[in-house]
Amino acid sequence: MRYLLLLGISFLTLFASDAFITPSELKNSLEEKNLIIIDVADANIYKASHIKGAINSDVSKFVNQEPENIYSLMNSSEIIQTELRDLGINQDSKVVIYSHNTDKGILNSSYLAFILLYSGFENLTILDGGYMSWVFENERLTSSILPDSKDDGNIVVKPSKNLIVNRERVQNSLAYTPILDARSTQLYYGIERSQRVTSIGHISYAKSSYYKDKFLRDGTLRNQEELDEIFIYGHGLKNSDEVIVYADSALSATMEFYILYKHMGFKNTKLYEASLLEWGNKLNLPMTRFKWE
Numbered sequence: 001m002r003y004l005l006l007l008g009i010s011f012l013t014l015f016a017s018d019a020f021i022t023p024s025e026l027k028n029s030l031e032e033k034n035l036i037i038i039d040v041a042d043a044n045i046y047k048a049s050h051i052k053g054a055i056n057s058d059v060s061k062f063v064n065q066e067p068e069n070i071y072s073l074m075n076s077s078e079i080i081q082t083e084l085r086d087l088g089i090n091q092d093s094k095v096v097i098y099s100h101n102t103d104k105g106i107l108n109s110s111y112l113a114f115i116l117l118y119s120g121f122e123n124l125t126i127l128d129g130g131y132m133s134w135v136f137e138n139e140r141l142t143s144s145i146l147p148d149s150k151d152d153g154n155i156v157v158k159p160s161k162n163l164i165v166n167r168e169r170v171q172n173s174l175a176y177t178p179i180l181d182a183r184s185t186q187l188y189y190g191i192e193r194s195q196r197v198t199s200i201g202h203i204s205y206a207k208s209s210y211y212k213d214k215f216l217r218d219g220t221l222r223n224q225e226e227l228d229e230i231f232i233y234g235h236g237l238k239n240s241d242e243v244i245v246y247a248d249s250a251l252s253a254t255m256e257f258y259i260l261y262k263h264m265g266f267k268n269t270k271l272y273e274a275s276l277l278e279w280g281n282k283l284n285l286p287m288t289r290f291k292w293e
Contacts, residue, residue: 018125018263019125019126019258019259019262019263020125020126020127020128020221020263021096021125021126021127021128022128022129022133023127023128023129023133023134023136023137023138024137026051026096026127026134027137027138027141029094030052030053030141032094034090034092034093034094035093035094035096036055036087036088036089036093036094036095036096036150037051037053037054037055037095037096037098038054038055038056038057038087038095038096038097038098038112039051039054039055039056039057039098039099039100039131040056040057040059040097040098040099040105040108040109040112041056041099041100041102041105041131043056043058045100047144047146048144049131049135049142049143049144050131050142050143050144051098051131051134051141051142051143052141052142052143052147053143053147054098054147055087055088055147055150057087057112059108059111059112059115061075061079061083062074062075062079062080062083062111062112062115063075063251070277071273071274071277071278072273072274073164073249073250073251073271073273074115074118074273077119077157077159080115080119080157081119081155081156081157084115084116084119084121084153084155084157085152085153085154085155086152086153087150087153088150088151088152088153089116089121089153089155090153090154090155091154091155091156092123093123093153093155094123094124095116095121095123095124095125096124096125096126096127097109097112097113097124097125097126097127098126098127098130098131098134099130099131100130100131100132101129101130101131101132101219105130106130106219106255107251107252107254107255109126109130109255110126110254110255110257110258111251111254113126113254113258113262114163114254114257114258114271117160117163117258117261117262118159118160118163118164119155119157119158119159119160120156120157120158120159120160121155126258128220128221129218129219129220130219132218132219133218133219133220162270163261163269163270163271164250164270164271164272164273165244165270165271165272165273166272166273166274167272167274167278167279167282167285169244169270170203170244170246170272170279171285173242173244174203174204174205174286175205177241177242177243177244178207178235178236178237178241178242178243178244179203179205179206179207179243179244179245179246180206180207180208180209180235180243180244180245180246180256180260181202181203181206181207181208181209181246181247182209182210182211182245182246182247182252182253182255182256182257183202183208183210183247183248183252184210184212185208185210187202187248188201188202188206188208188210189201189202189208189289189290189291189292190202190288190289190290194248194276194280195248196248196277196281197248197276197277197280197281198280198281198283199276199279199280199281199283199285199287200287200289201287201288201289201290201291202287202288202289202293203246203276203279203285203286203287203288204286204287204288204293205288205293206246206293207235207293208292208293209230209231209235209245209256211247211252211253211255211256211259213230214227214230214255214256214259221259221263227259227263227264231260231264231266237266239265239266240268241266241268242268242269242270243260243266243268243269243270244269244270244271244272245257245260245269245270245271245272246271246272246275246276246279247275247276248275248276248277249275249276249277250271250272250273250274250275252275253271253272253275254271257269257271
């Protein structure tokens with residue numbers, strides 16, 4: 001009995017602290033009372049096949065829709081709270097997010113994770129390897145039947161505004177604070193141009209750190225040793241460092257942020273909310289091309 005109790009405590013601790021959960025770990029927790037599994041695929045893909053019991057989330061509902069504030073990543077706290085409650089999320093819920101392994105889906109999963117973190121909710125994780133890894137191990141635990149609607153949750157959004165920074169903060173941090181560009185190396189180096197961005201290249205002094213490089217070809221996260229090689233030995237980051245992450249848009253930077261903040265434990269990581277949608281379209285701000293920082 002004591003062994004089972006310790007095992008349960010260990011699992012809950014793992015769930016609460018780790019950024020990614022394996023298919024086998026998720027399978028073993030399917031009977032957890034407060035578990036909520038969220039599929040971020042488009043509705044038609046979700047309806048065709050999903051993890052049994054998973055609900056669907058249209059993450060666009062969390063995105064700012066106000067045309068006068070085009071650089072903002074998120075809707076108002078009131079709207080975010082309403083949408084999270086509509087998903088049935090309570091203060092004591094355990095949330096697992098997964099995608100169907102598309103580029104859009106992967107970033108949607110980290111975007112929803114960021115929304116939860118920003119809202120002050122930490123008990124969440126992303127399914128390592130996404131839906132394909134689940135199907136490979138647990139094909140019988142998939143379904144095209146929609147689950148029963150959940151009761152509205154009681155989550156209370158308490159914005160963690162310290163997770164985001166603005167242009168002035170980035171300007172004052174150049175050459176002093178580690179800045180990571182989460183886009184592809186082609187976009188960083190300036191061989192290709194980002195959509196909706198006038199300037200080519202990267203924010204001066206920023207280092208290239210493509211979020212996809214943190215994953216293996218099967219979509220699972222690289223092991224800890226390799227991630228340490230990238231972030232600690234490669235980029236020279238220390239756990240106490242303030243680190244600023246950006247991309248074309250903040251949504252595209254959320255997976256890099258999530259890995260650093262939630263998995264690596266770099267709790268002073270910040271997301272440049274306006275990212276290159278702002279910086280790259282203000283021609284008086286420093287951008288560098290054809291150079292590795």
